[in-house]
Amino acid sequence: MRFSQIFGHTLKEAPSDAQAVSHQYLIRGGYIHQVAAGLFSYLPLARRVLNKIEGILHEEMAMIGGQEVTMPVVLPADMWQESGRWYQIGSEMTRLKDRKDHDMVLAMTHEEALCDLARKYIRSHKELPQLVYHIQTKWRDDPRPRAGLIRVREFKMKDSYSLDTSWEGLDKQYRAHYQSYFNIFNRCGLDVLAVKSDTGMMGGKVAHEFMYLTPIGEDTIIYCDSCGYNSNRQVAEFMKPEAVKEEPAEIEKVKTPDCKTIEDLAKFLSIPESKTAKAVFMVATIQEDNNTEIEKFILAILRGDMDLNETKLSNAVKAKELRPAHEDEIKAVGAVPGYGSPVGVKNAFVVVDELAAESTNLVGGANEEGYHLLNVNCGRDFKPNLVTDIAAAEAGYKCINCGSELKSEKAVEVGNIFKLGTRYSEAMNVTYQDENGKLLPVIMGSYGIGVGRLLSCVVEQHHDDYGIIWPVSIAPFHVHIVLLHDKKGTEAQETAEALYSDLQAAGIEVLIDDRKESPGVKFNDADLVGIPVRLTVGRRSLDNGGVEFKIRGEKDSEIIPVDQVVDKLQGVLDMLKNDIRDRIKTVEYKD
C-alpha cells in the first residue's frame, strides 16, 4: 500500500472531544472516524487491524471446534418475546416495525436467533454437542457511549454458542473457551484477567469476564495478591469482620439533630460507624410469572461502615430493575430519609446484610426527623424478610479465601463467557431426543468478545508519547518504508521502490511512504501509525551502506545492506511473532 493513496489521513492534533489515548491515536492516525455518539466508521488502516483480529478469532474458534455461521442483525420480535427479553430489556434495545407492521428488533446479542436456529436443526443427541459462532454487528442503544471505541452503540462481536446434552459437556466447552479467550487476547498482545462476574441480562448461572486493567475502565475488580482470588466488584465476596455481640440492651430514643449521614451520626454520638445501622431505600421492579410487573419497596440494612452492593441486592430480590426510592415513596412506608430504619416501618421488604443481622445494639434511625434509636437489634426490634450478603467489597477488606487484604483496580471488559444452562432452551423450546427418545432441553453456553473494544484496548496497552506500537500479530502492515526523496539523484527512490516490490514478493505486508513530504512529517506519521518495523531509505542511509532498520518502540536503529533487508526482516518478524507466541500459556481454570 502506498501512503499517498490511503483513504484517510493523519492529524497533528486530536479533536478536543477525544480524551482516551486510544481514541486520540486512532483518530489522529487515520484509523477511525466518529459519525455520532458511539458510532464509528473504520477506515482502511483500522479495517486491516480488525481483519487481523478476526483472523485470530476464526483460528481460535476453529481450534475448539467452532463452526462459523451468520445470523441477521434485524430479528423478528416474537423470538425475543418467547425468551422474555422483549419485556425485560428497556430502551437499550431498539425496536422497529417493518413495512407489514411486524415488530422487529436490532439484535443486541444472538441467543434468541441461535435458539431459533437450533430448534429447527437439532433433533437428536447424536447431533450434539455443537459450537457455532459468528462475528456480527450488535446494536445496543447505550445511554452513555464513551472513550472512543471502548464503549460504543454499534459494534462487532465475536459471539459463540455451545449446545450440549449435559452439564459436563457445557463445562467442557466453557473451559475450552476460558483457555481460548486467553489465547486470543495473548495473541493480540493484550494482558487480561479472568474474573467471576454477574450474569446480568444474559441470565444463567456462572459467568466470567475477561478484564483489561486500566484506569479508564468502568468496571472495578477486587482481587487478592496472595491467593489469587478475583472478582468483579458487582459480585465480589469478602470476609466480614466478626460481629460485635453484646447482651441486647433496652431500645432508647435519643435526640440527634442534623445527623442525616452515618458519618455525622457517628461523630455526634462518638461511636464508630460500625456501631450504626445504615438504611438504604430502593424500589425493585419484579416480574411475576404471568408477565406482569410489580414494584416492591426494599429497605436494605447494612452495618454503618459498609456500602450497599446494588447488584447483590438486585439478585437477592430477583429484581428486573432496581432504583433508589423517591422521597415520597420513603415517606409512604413510614420512614424518614436520613433517620431511617426498619423499626416501625410497614409495607417494606426488609433485606438485612448478614453482618448487620448478627450485630447487636446498633444505632438506627427513629423514623422521626432528628432522632435515632440506640440498641436496635435485628429480629427483636424488626423482622427481616431476608438476611443475606448485600455489602459491597472494598479494597482493604479481607479476602474471603485467605484473609489477606483485598485490592481493587479499574478494568475494561473485553470478553465474557456465560453458562446459560437451559435459560433460553426452556423458554424457547430448544430440545433434542435422548437415547430413550425423551425430549430434553439443550444445555447452552454463550461467549462474547467485542472486536473494536479489543482493538482499542490494545492501543491503550501498546503506545508511547508518539503514537501506537502495534503488536506484530495485528498490525495493519509489517513494514513501513519511509522514502526520503533526494534531489541529487534517484537512487533512494529506486531502492525504496525495489524494496517495496521485493518485500511484497516475499509475502511481507508493506506500506511505503512515497509522499512528497519532509522527513519530519514522515517520521512522525510512522510513529503515530505504529507499524512494527520502519525502513528508512535516503541519501544518508545509502551513503552509510544501506537502509535504516528500526523497530517501533525501540530506541536504536541499524543500517542494513539493501540485499540483506528481506532476510533481516523475515528474521525480525519471526522473532516478533515468537514473542507473541510465547505469551500463549495454558491457564489454570478458576471457578
Next chain:
RNA sequence: CGGAAUGUUGCCUAGUGGCUAAGGCGCCUGCUUUGGGAGCAGGAAAUCGGAGGUUCGAGUCCUCUCAUUCCGACCA
C-alpha cells in the same frame, strides 16, 4: 434520565454588543527545500450548531432546542 462543560472552515484556537469574523495546522497552485511536523508567493474553504427573542446593531446578551464530551444512573 440527573449534574457539568463545550459548540466559530477538515483539525486546533482567538474574537470588550459596533467596520468585510482573525490566526495556526491541514488543503489547492507555483517556486524552493528533503534525516524528526521546512520556506516564500498566491488561493479555496464559515449561512459562528439550529430556532426564536432583546437591540439602531448579536459570534458575543436572553429563551428554547439540537449535538458532542465529562461525572453519575445504566451497561454483555
